[in-house]
Amino acid sequence: MSPRADAFARLLEAFERLPGVGPKTAQRFAVYLLAEDRMAAAQLADALGTGLQRIGRCARCNTFSESTLCSTCADESRDPSVLAIVETPADQQALEATLGYQGLYWVLMGRVSPLDGATPQSLGFEALLDRASDGQVREVIIATNFTVEGEATAFMLSDLLKRKGLKVTRLARGLPVGGELEYVDLPTLAASLRDRRPG
Amino acid sequence: MSPRADAFARLLEAFERLPGVGPKTAQRFAVYLLAEDRMAAAQLADALGTGLQRIGRCARCNTFSESTLCSTCADESRDPSVLAIVETPADQQALEATLGYQGLYWVLMGRVSPLDGATPQSLGFEALLDRASDGQVREVIIATNFTVEGEATAFMLSDLLKRKGLKVTRLARGLPVGGELEYVDLPTLAASLRDRRPG
Numbered sequence: 351m352s353p354r355a356d357a358f359a360r361l362l363e364a365f366e367r368l369p370g371v372g373p374k375t376a377q378r379f380a381v382y383l384l385a386e387d388r389m390a391a392a393q394l395a396d397a398l399g400t401g402l403q404r405i406g407r408c409a410r411c412n413t414f415s416e417s418t419l420c421s422t423c424a425d426e427s428r429d430p431s432v433l434a435i436v437e438t439p440a441d442q443q444a445l446e447a448t449l450g451y452q453g454l455y456w457v458l459m460g461r462v463s464p465l466d467g468a469t470p471q472s473l474g475f476e477a478l479l480d481r482a483s484d485g486q487v488r489e490v491i492i493a494t495n496f497t498v499e500g501e502a503t504a505f506m507l508s509d510l511l512k513r514k515g516l517k518v519t520r521l522a523r524g525l526p527v528g529g530e531l532e533y534v535d536l537p538t539l540a541a542s543l544r545d546r547r548p549g
Numbered sequence: 550m551s552p553r554a555d556a557f558a559r560l561l562e563a564f565e566r567l568p569g570v571g572p573k574t575a576q577r578f579a580v581y582l583l584a585e586d587r588m589a590a591a592q593l594a595d596a597l598g599t600g601l602q603r604i605g606r607c608a609r610c611n612t613f614s615e616s617t618l619c620s621t622c623a624d625e626s627r628d629p630s631v632l633a634i635v636e637t638p639a640d641q642q643a644l645e646a647t648l649g650y651q652g653l654y655w656v657l658m659g660r661v662s663p664l665d666g667a668t669p670q671s672l673g674f675e676a677l678l679d680r681a682s683d684g685q686v687r688e689v690i691i692a693t694n695f696t697v698e699g700e701a702t703a704f705m706l707s708d709l710l711k712r713k714g715l716k717v718t719r720l721a722r723g724l725p726v727g728g729e730l731e732y733v734d735l736p737t738l739a740a741s742l743r744d745r746r747p748g
Contacts, residue, residue, distance in 0.1 A: 364596040368587040390566040395597035397563040
């Protein structure tokens with residue numbers, strides 16, 4: 351006979367399905383919500399319910415959206431000839447925050463990672479290729495992360511997109527703004543040297 | 550104009566209220582649930598709703614319970630003369646798993662930690678003292694963790710309970726089963742020497 355209430359065990363189980371959450375963290379979340387902040391528990395239950403009901407995918411860029419087109423894709427002032435491929439909505443937000451990009455996006459919702467079951471098929475590369483071949487897109491900027499998985503994803507995408515006759519670019523690697531040569535890591539400095547530009 | 554759907558932003562906000570969850574983790578949870586495992590999202594929403602509705606506190610030991618008394622407190626075969634004070638339901642479960650304890654429990658649902666706002670008042674020391682003074686309890690085993698905060702909690706509780714004329718004990722410190730003197734940390738070995746017992 352467990353001293354846990356059944357409903358409590360079910361709550362732990364539900365939390366443990368979240369990525370990176372094990373029994374200890376699940377317990378911490380559950381105890382916190384039930385003992386210290388029941389308002390937060392109600393808010394989370396409500397946000398999940400509403401989210402499941404309302405949040406689908408943008409038909410044009412694959413990001414989360416409550417309408418057929420997300421606000422970015424619905425914005426007619428954006429330049430439809432440039433398409434940036436990002437891994438997540440957070441990455442898209444980071445690019446938006448620069449105020450330096452006027453084109454449209456494709457949000458992969460992941461990166462190729464066969465060990466986690468994320469394949470070109472499961473990530474919907476087909477839909478992306480269809481999207482990029484709409485006749486309006488001239489340049490595809492691959493803005494996946496510069497991690498091993500992001501680079502692998504970029505490599506595969508670059509190949510597929512070039513075969514469609516599209517111009518493919520990748521975000522520049524190099525020193526960060528304010529960076530000093532003495533302190534930057536070697537691969538970054540090497541990339542910065544290789545990709546040097548006219549001064 | 551944010552590219553995030555409103556319902557998505559609200560979901561992130563709700564996740565960020567969990568302890569130790571910042572914007573990155575909230576984003577990871579939300580993207581995972583909405584993009585990869587909507588069943589898990591529904592399960593979590595349901596478990597939270599059910600939990601909020603059904604889970605209260607045991608009137609006798611303060612742990613989570615769906616009925617007035619939890620299954621341990623309702624078990625008449627338990628020995629009401631011994632009361633073990635633990636920090637969390639998980640600690641209680643650990644003691645139960647030893648099959649070596651037949652007494653009852655008090656679950657603090659935390660430990661004294663003024664920086665986190667956990668004071669003797671907020672932890673309900675009054676209710677614990679009332680419980681321990683029921684006339685049946687002869688011995689109180691303080692089974693808080695051997696962390697700085699757990700020890701501070703134990704120290705305060707020991708003082709308060711002794712003033713009520715109760716016998717107060719603390720879990721033994723010493724070498725773990727299978728432990729070797731050469732590899733155990735010094736404070737543990739010192740405690741083990743100080744608390745040596747007749748052989």
